[in-house]
Amino acid sequence: MPFGRFWSSTIGKKVVMAVTGIVLVGYILAHVTANLLIFAGAAAIDAYAAKLRTLPLLLWGVRVVLLLSVVLHVVAAAQLAVRARAARPTSYRRFEPQASNATSRTMRWGGVALLLFLIYHILHFTTGQAHPAFVHLAPYHNVTTAFRVWWVAAIYIAAMVALAMHLYHGTWSMFQTLGIAHARVNVARRRLATIIAVLVPLGFVSVPIAVLVGLLR
Amino acid sequence: MTTLHLKLLVWRQAGPHAAGRFVRYDAPDLSPDMSFLEMLDVVNERLIAQGEEPIAFDHDCREGICGSCGLVINGVAHGPMRGTATCQLHLRSFRSGQEVVIEPWRAKAFPVVRDLIVDRGALDRIIAAGGYISARTGGVPDANAVLVPKDDADAAMDAAACIGCGACVAACPNASASLFAAAKIAHLGLMPQGQPERPERVLRMVTQMDMEGFGNCTNIGECQEACPKLISIDVIARMNRDFLRASMFGGEGRVTGGGEA
Ligand code: HEM
Numbered sequence: 372m373p374f375g376r377f378w379s380s381t382i383g384k385k386v387v388m389a390v391t392g393i394v395l396v397g398y399i400l401a402h403v404t405a406n407l408l409i410f411a412g413a414a415a416i417d418a419y420a421a422k423l424r425t426l427p428l429l430l431w432g433v434r435v436v437l438l439l440s441v442v443l444h445v446v447a448a449a450q451l452a453v454r455a456r457a458a459r460p461t462s463y464r465r466f467e468p469q470a471s472n473a474t475s476r477t478m479r480w481g482g483v484a485l486l487l488f489l490i491y492h493i494l495h496f497t498t499g500q501a502h503p504a505f506v507h508l509a510p511y512h513n514v515t516t517a518f519r520v521w522w523v524a525a526i527y528i529a530a531m532v533a534l535a536m537h538l539y540h541g542t543w544s545m546f547q548t549l550g551i552a553h554a555r556v557n558v559a560r561r562r563l564a565t566i567i568a569v570l571v572p573l574g575f576v577s578v579p580i581a582v583l584v585g586l587l588r
Numbered sequence: 589m590t591t592l593h594l595k596l597l598v599w600r601q602a603g604p605h606a607a608g609r610f611v612r613y614d615a616p617d618l619s620p621d622m623s624f625l626e627m628l629d630v631v632n633e634r635l636i637a638q639g640e641e642p643i644a645f646d647h648d649c650r651e652g653i654c655g656s657c658g659l660v661i662n663g664v665a666h667g668p669m670r671g672t673a674t675c676q677l678h679l680r681s682f683r684s685g686q687e688v689v690i691e692p693w694r695a696k697a698f699p700v701v702r703d704l705i706v707d708r709g710a711l712d713r714i715i716a717a718g719g720y721i722s723a724r725t726g727g728v729p730d731a732n733a734v735l736v737p738k739d740d741a742d743a744a745m746d747a748a749a750c751i752g753c754g755a756c757v758a759a760c761p762n763a764s765a766s767l768f769a770a771a772k773i774a775h776l777g778l779m780p781q782g783q784p785e786r787p788e789r790v791l792r793m794v795t796q797m798d799m800e801g802f803g804n805c806t807n808i809g810e811c812q813e814a815c816p817k818l819i820s821i822d823v824i825a826r827m828n829r830d831f832l833r834a835s836m837f838g839g840e841g842r843v844t845g846g847g848e849a
């Protein structure tokens with residue numbers, strides 16, 4: 372089947388979302404691990420940033436794949452959301468959810484929040500326009516000066532709550548979308564989604580919290 | 589005998605293009621042993637006696653097997669009793685004095701015909717697109733001529749329990765028909781007789797489902813809770829798997845769908 376026809380089907384779009392979701396989850400696992408280097412001190416994380424700059428092929432390869440993934444993920448999400456809205460033109464006077472939860476019901480608006488955060492985050496720590504004291508290739512300085520401002524830390528912590536919710540349903544959901552569901556594996560994928568949804572955001576928020584309480588300065 | 593008094597709030601709509609509205613009906617002196625549909629029968633008899641139009645609702649077997657009935661009752665498709673079609677719901681599941689909101693299935697693909705009756709022809713067209721096997725006619729084969737592993741037979745039977753009522757669509761926040769289509773695809777795809785058309789079947793049924801204007805699945809699970817037969821969303825994963833495999837390797841690409849949406 373040509374990709375155009377695959378993409379035009381609802382399942383095809385969901386498969387694209389799941390595959391790009393895997394890419395994003397994979398990246399985010401690497402990202403959170405690298406971030407924890409900050410607890411090893413300024414030298415360690417600054418050296419890591421400098422090292423990445425000596426590997427332009429890797430750096431730009433990852434950036435291109437990520438950008439492509441985010442674009443496909445968001446475009447598919449938006450198109451499916453428009454479609455789903457049109458599929459129920461009259462809403463119920465009373466509707467009582469029986470199985471869904473706060474995380475599965477907020478994937479769309481939570482996704483929009485994550486997208487806005489992503490743009491801010493790149494302008495903040497990658498390109499520096501949103502950072503008043505930005506120094507290129509000095510992540511330790513950039514991070515610690517940023518999070519001393521309480522509301523900047525608050526934005527990051529709120530975004531990680533949104534990320535936790537997105538990952539809790541998303542990581543579980545992507546297996547379903549790719550056809551992996553069976554009584555034998557369902558418990559395992561629920562567990563995996565819970566672990567990722569808890570550990571990844573915890574790892575990320577540990578940095579602003581450490582700055583706020585004065586552990587990192 | 590204790591009797592029940594319900595305060596109904598019912599969707600009334602004179603025809604497909606008429607504007608609908610909610611109308612209040614007082615329903616006193618009901619027996620807790622009545623089924624929900626018997627309660628509506630009683631209300632209708634009183635309406636007829638008063639010279640009013642009775643409330644139109646779908647029903648046939650009244651024993652949970654035909655798939656005709658289906659109402660959203662207090663915000664839950666088929667009402668508060670899990671794994672139960674509307675016709676098998678009894679008034680003992682309600683408290684006297686309770687308000688009961690009764691609405692039709694809501695989906696673009698299920699236009700209202702009248703009051704609580706919707707046109708579920710979209711589900712028939714999904715079946716027509718590929719929910720069948722092409723069997724040769726002739727002598728009946730011996731019972732055990734084709735061997736089927738027990739696990740497959742059980743799983744196929746679970747999927748075949750689908751009565752096509754459309755509660756999955758009604759309960760889905762995206763008005764997706766995935767559970768319905770997936771149940772049919774699983775039921776046929778688990779059987780040896782269903783193999784020859786398996787790739788074509790999933791491509792055609794999914795295409796038809798999309799053409800009918802149903803939403804996509806977000807794996808939220810409302811459908812399996814609403815399903816009177818409690819069919820698991822695992823069948824949706826199976827449909828996704830069949831779709832992926834057929835898209836990559838199978839099917840001649842005759843993805844035409846079964847008819848006009
Ligand atoms: C941090 C970046 C992100 C990660 C790691 C991520 C991860 C995931 C994963 C793994 C899924 C499951 C796919 C599936 O159900 O098959 C998913 C679904 C989804 N994502 Fe994201 N996503 C991210 C960003 C976004 C953004 C920016 C948006 C929207 C603007 C978004 C909107 C959605 C929506 C609407 C779903 C569909 C949920 C469903 O159908 O069940 N995501 N995401």
Ligand code: FES
Nearest residue numbers: 650654655657675
């Ligand atoms: S009337 Fe036949 S299933 Fe309810």
